[in-house]
Amino acid sequence: MEKHLIQYLRDRIQQQGAITFAEFMETVLYHESGYYNQQAKRMGQRGDFFTSVHLGEAFGAMLAVQFVELWQRLGSPSAFDLVEMGAGQGWLARDILIHLRDYYESCFICVSYTIVEKSADLIDRQQNTLQSLLDSGVAIQWRTWSEIDSQSIVGCVFSNELIDAFAVHQVQKRGDRLMEVYVAWEGDRPVETLQPLSTSGIADYFQAANIDLLSPVYPEGYRTEVNLQALDWLKTVADRLRQGYLITIDYGYSNKRYYNPGRCSGTLQCYYQHQVHGDPYINLGEQDITAHVDFTALQTQGARLGLVTLGLTQQAAFLMYLGLGDRIAGLSQGEGRSGAEMLEQLKMRDALHRLIDPTGLGGFGVLVQGKGDDGTKPPIRGLTTAFWSN
Template sequence: MSWVLYHPQQGYYATPPTRIGASGDFFTAPHLGKDFGELLAEQLVEMWEVLHQPQPFTLVEMGAGQGILAADILQYIQQRYPHCFNAVDYIIIEKSAALKAEQQQKLSDQIGSSVSVRWCEWDDIPNDSITGCFFSNELVDALPVHQVVVRNRQLREIYVSLNTHSEGNNSINAYFTEIEADLSTPQLQTYFETLKIDLFSDIYSDGYRTEINLAALDWMTTVTNKLQQGFVLTIDYGYSAERYYSPTRASGTLQCYYQHRHHNNPYIHIGQQDITAHVDFTALEKQGELLGLEVIGFTQQALFLMALGLGDRIAAISQTQGQNLSEVLRRREALHSLINPMGLGNFGVLIQSKGLATENPIQLKGLTIPTL
């Protein structure tokens, strides 16, 4: 998964043209218009105020796609909150050289030199140096996962090998075969123990298969180490551990996206399709707690955006005079897509904090219960 997504010459995210958007394999919330980025900016500005308006206020976007979200956030803060804008130091962490080039072009065209935007590697950021917010949108789902299977009340790992024999029940295609063998690391076993998930109980069937995202735990460790004071905001599709490892989800959550269709075979369209697995938000919460993060709240994207004002935007559409009907309908559809409970609206939004010494719980607008 790591190779086919991130290989510097042949990986899915490394080779132009970028396959994100209407003409690609999938789209993300920023592709539906500026509203997602603008509402997210409202939350980021509130975080700046909670932190007592630090100078600088560092925003670290991890996995910035084509730079659309960064441009929308920065333009909105510049127009609506100039004092906050003057404090913003914007950092992008991006593994893909092709996407980094797109981001630089996008931000150069739309933002120019009016704000500090830097592209950094993790090693460029000293530990305990960031006051602000680390945030991501659909990043963690693309981190490479381990696959495991329950076999005779033992946990076995799924490995991939070249297929040297065309016959055999475990053949995936002409090139690859899957092999069940011992775990590559004891962390895979302790992962479930930490979550209090017993895959060997009678409610799980023999052959139950699922994923473990150890890379997400490493990512959370890195983020926490770099953050001195502020927030970690993670938006992605996923579940709590109890739902993720439901006995009925016996084949896991690994999915591939190719030309806006999804399937579960990662062994075709090598380097030409996206591969993802849902996020275990409970694991992110527990890892954060071990490292000193506090959970501010966890909610669904629909509720998060509604609390930040998306409902007001929907109501205002029909009141705007002189708009083209087709444009009104297009924008209304885009806004409803952001809160569709069968799609983007069901994404999880996790907000964690570090170094906020306060006697009272932190109240953030995006985590309030909106009036629907």
Template sequence: MSSMNQVSLPAPEPEAREHSERLREFIGGQIRAAGGAIPFARYMELALYAPGLGYYSAGARKFGAEGDFVTSPELGPRFAECIAHATAPLFDQLGDERWFFELGGGSGAFAEAVLKRFAALGSLPDRYVLLEPSADLRERQQQRLHALLPPELFARCQWLDGPPEREWTGVLFANEVLDALPTSRFLMRGGEVYEEFVALDPQGNFLRVEQPADALLHAAVRHVEHDLGTPFPEGYRSEVLPQLPYWIQAVGGLLRQGAMLFVDYGYPRREFYLPERSDGTLVCHYRHRAHGDPFHLPGLQDITAFVDFTALAEAGIHAGFDFSGYCTQANFLIGNGLAQRLAEVESIGDEVERYRRHQEVKKLTLPGEMGERFQVMGFQRDVDFLGAFALGDQTRRL
């Protein structure tokens, strides 16, 4: 039984602190109602998505320089333009009512840039569908796209409250979505699998405790051990997503024909569960600072875990898709039109703007930035998406 050390981070404004305290009290009530402890995955779900209080459900600025982190689309349009280059050929292989289905959507920057590039390529989807659980983010996306897209492009946009309920064709796209799925945390004690729970200490502070894992988590951890060919050592703590196959089936199961494309930070399984990574991959983001305390200011910070891309490959194939490829973000972007986008940057007359766009490309592609830390994985069903992964495919690492 232990608590996570508090870290030195900027103090929030009084109003923000009050908001965090309301969420802390709400989660505390959930813990007491559950008999004194909830799984860490449930804590993470509440901290991120509790209606009106969670990090993604409330009104705090999350993306960009004024938020807590910067995603690839927030840097500029090049990322989205390369995604358009990679996926536009798929629309030619599909029939009527072709969707581009974005999970999440962030600030709407990706949707704006990718729709404009699809239009320039003469290969527009019939609908641009966004699944956005946050009412606040949905409103911001709608305002941005209404203001910045031509009316004929905005008319293609549609927002859903949940996964499609009927069959559809097109492309499912998720950038930095998997890392925010509420994850189970496990711990090895005496050769047995335990699950990390969150309880309250006598002062009402969050405390992590362990309980024997249920059948689903136990089976998921034993599957990883079997695949690695070795048991986890005593005291090893990490994350696993036993619900990932069910999640993939929920969001993509009704995709009759098309492709799925995931971009996120993570590792193949053998790198995800390295011996030296004995406390897992959990990372929190608060005002552009990364740290490891998920109990710090709940509701004001992002909580994420790296992605096990081997598990993603297994889940996609289990859902009935063919595997398209797996590579670094740098190789995917370079293989899908980044050189042409860079040539456009060179033609910019404004020196300051040209420098800014060069920095955008560097952040997207350099190994020390997003280029290798972020990975890209694709799946296909009755289309050919293999060409998008022609450069630097690393499927062998899985």
């Protein structure tokens, strides 16, 4: 039986003297009694945070439309894998599968749906959400990456707001050295300390991006994050994917904007009871901690591994090309509706607008990478005019 989070964390830190911020973040989010193992009740419109998935079935329906096109691009194989990583409460899986079942049966019968999820608590929630689909014989399974064979996936691996939930390393410029943020324990709480970099992977990351945080344009004390887990995750996906696509939807920037000298305290954010703040050392295990995604790093690492960038666009454009505009137009006709129906319709329309709000979810990045599709075919539907202003 694992120890309670705070006791576990304190013991672990005291054994080591100090742990990297990345290990601290990993522990408070994913320990057995960490945030993601007791937080399904906190996700959603009334929770600490909500995602596109919580705004109704339209997001999943639009993704389903995209998957049908990708299935066709692969030659409509009789076995088409959809692999969702980090599936939250399972709502996106449900919305995608129901849309495929109801509108695209020829694709639906070829789909094998796999969820790769780290939180035991969320796996339970996902199984509950998907129970009626499972009961009706739909092929849905839960796997770890080690249970999925190398070069076995033909289809699409995808995620929504997964990479921002990976534990990140934090670095800080001190004099002529780049130091790493470590976490020690003092009295009854964690405290920060700066130490030399824990891994050469951090220096390699900046070298690959041609970014020198020690140059004079970066001020003393400049602090930022490095998501090494995202690079490892790409290695795993590239290994398991034989032919098909990787779709990553998340908030983030190109590396030029991410590591802009003006962004001197990084992108780390904590979410607790509707509030966003910057202190990861309070509400341990009770608050979400996230960092923005460096999309350029995903593209560069993907290219090294044979994953060709087919496009990077904004969520708003992606969803509009997949037909969200028609849905919004459909909800704009009030003729013959009662007052209550009109009110419901307005609420639904408002939710769809939030999915494409350029200052919110609509400004998220959608990165599509491919293997065995060199991009010489006509553009993928959601990427029709791919643009990225971040």
